[in-house]
Amino acid sequence: MLEQDCLSCSCCVLITPMEGDSGKMRVMVTGGSGLVGRAIEQVLKEEGGAREGEEWIFLSSKDANLMDIAETKAVFQKHRPTHVIHLAAMVGGLFKNMRENLSFWRNNIYINDNVLQTAHEFGVEKVVSCLSTCIFPDKTTYPIDETMIHNGPPHESNFGYSYAKRMIDVHNRAYYKQYGRRYTAVIPTNVFGPHDNFNIEDGHVLPGLIHKTYIAQKEGTPLQVWGSGRPRRQFIYSLDLARLFLWVLREYNEVEPIILSVGEEDEVSIKEAADAVVEALKFKGEVVYDTSKADGQFKKTASNAKLRKYLPDFTFTPFHKAIKETCDWFVANYDIARK
Ligand code: NAP
Numbered sequence: 001m002l003e004q005d006c007l008s009c010s011c012c013v014l015i016t017p018m019e020g021d022s023g024k025m026r027v028m029v030t031g032g033s034g035l036v037g038r039a040i041e042q043v044l045k046e047e048g049g050a051r052e053g054e055e056w057i058f059l060s061s062k063d064a065n066l067m068d069i070a071e072t073k074a075v076f077q078k079h080r081p082t083h084v085i086h087l088a089a090m091v092g093g094l095f096k097n098m099r100e101n102l103s104f105w106r107n108n109i110y111i112n113d114n115v116l117q118t119a120h121e122f123g124v125e126k127v128v129s130c131l132s133t134c135i136f137p138d139k140t141t142y143p144i145d146e147t148m149i150h151n152g153p154p155h156e157s158n159f160g161y162s163y164a165k166r167m168i169d170v171h172n173r174a175y176y177k178q179y180g181r182r183y184t185a186v187i188p189t190n191v192f193g194p195h196d197n198f199n200i201e202d203g204h205v206l207p208g209l210i211h212k213t214y215i216a217q218k219e220g221t222p223l224q225v226w227g228s229g230r231p232r233r234q235f236i237y238s239l240d241l242a243r244l245f246l247w248v249l250r251e252y253n254e255v256e257p258i259i260l261s262v263g264e265e266d267e268v269s270i271k272e273a274a275d276a277v278v279e280a281l282k283f284k285g286e287v288v289y290d291t292s293k294a295d296g297q298f299k300k301t302a303s304n305a306k307l308r309k310y311l312p313d314f315t316f317t318p319f320h321k322a323i324k325e326t327c328d329w330f331v332a333n334y335d336i337a338r339k
């Protein structure tokens with residue numbers, strides 16, 4: 001595997017097979033500079049690399065603003081991908097979603113329509129996009145499965161993001177019906193890991209708690225956990241998600257989406273998640289629950305039965321180990337971490 005800077009710009013990274021490989025699959029990853037994109041890049045580098053015949057291109061928003069159709073077409077023209085992993089999105093935790101529902105709706109609708117239509121026009125064979133379990137109906141039965149995406153309104157806290165993401169599934173089914181395209185999507189639960197967005201106001205709960213615990217430890221102040229701590233979440237480590245993304249790209253051939261999640265039995269409360277962060281960072285101070293802050297959706301327990309049918313032996317990194325690795329990464333990379 002060779003890693004090199006793209007010849008015509010300094011921002012995107014290329015991972016290409018060794019000389020002599022035939023270069024049949026050119027995979028362009030939108031959102032390649034984010035939490036999930038960086039995890040895919042790391043797994044590719046450390047665990048076998050690009051397979052024979054694969055070339056990988058990781059984009060950031062500096063390569064193209066995908067809300068702009070001309071920039072989207074230009075980046076497809078430049079790289080001519082045969083396959084796309086579509087991660088680029090406006091992403092945020094509960095509190096940013098509550099503040100900016102309109103922006104989440106509009107920005108993500110533009111990005112998704114531009115990427116999927118341009119992929120179609122450029123004859124891209126396969127696109128794997130990214131939904132999220134937070135797009136499922138709020139009033140539902142549990143566990144949630146892949147058939148239930150459109151069965152009722154999402155939780156009101158993040159309806160803009162949720163409806164925009166649900167529309168990817170509509171795109172995929174329509175591209176298949178009208179043009180026979182095999183564009184699909186994965187549905188991960190709450191993702192965390194190195195390179196996450198550790199911004200306290202905008203990010204998800206785990207990077208937020210890691211950053212807040214780090215500060216509380218330094219300043220000798222209490223750790224403020226927002227909400228009651230009772231809501232429940234299934235968390236997935238970004239490196240596990242990356243390994244599953246590679247499998248979906250290479251082996252999964254359905255247009256229907258697939259939930260990528262740990263089992264229902266591995267769901268934890270926000271309090272248990274905070275306890276895991278406190279333990280990993282060896283925080284000895286007081287932990288306070290600020291119940292004036294929103295709890296968001298109480299739970300969105302998802303079934304991974306479909307995934308388990310395909311990959312019965314896939315092993316997820318134990319939650320406490322993944323939390324420790326993420327905390328260690330944050331402490332070691334404090335100066336460069338997104339925050
Ligand atoms: P992230 O860390 O915030 O990264 C977002 C990526 O999208 C970055 O590479 C960013 O580029 C790019 N991007 C944003 N706006 C763009 C634009 N207008 N044009 C081009 N690129 C743009 O997000 P993530 O957590 O890796 O999320 C990846 C995917 O997983 C998203 O589709 C998200 O909806 C989905 N997902 C995430 C979670 C989660 O808990 N994080 C859970 C379920 C699903 P820059 O770096 O240049 O800004």
Ligand code: GDP
Nearest residue numbers: 093094203204205208225226227231294295296
């Ligand atoms: P969600 O899983 O899509 O709802 O989004 P988050 O990852 O932002 O998780 C939100 C849940 O974590 C809610 O129950 C919040 O009350 C709780 N929470 C506790 N502390 C924090 C924090 O520091 N940041 C965030 N984003 N949520 C927190």
